[in-house]
Amino acid sequence: MEQNGGATGSGTISNGAGATGPKGGTPATGTAEPDAASRIAEIRVRIDEIDRALIELWQERAALSREVGATRMASGGTRLVLSREQEILERFRSALGADGTQLALLLLRAGRGPL
Known part of the structure; x- marks a missing residue:
């Protein structure tokens, strides 16, 4: 997880190196050094692209998982297959x-709902 020294979900949103944070004087990148701030802004563009792709894939995976479950149940099968x-x-x-286990649990729940 990216840390920028600010509170998550609050303050000013920035996509540029020179923008300021919630107090008006702290750069939103967490550094006042222009080269570092510029590099952070570039990296964040790629992070945002990855986030968009992850969200899209998450939604597709959940839809496919729901379809598998519906098809299985419609044919007389069980709601879920524990071995899978x-x-x-x-x-x-x-x-x-360990973080992978937590991620997998969230993915599974998105597709099948809570147990």
């Missing part, structure tokens, strides 16, 4: 550690 969920949890845990 365990496979997904392990894949994320192996790749990302």
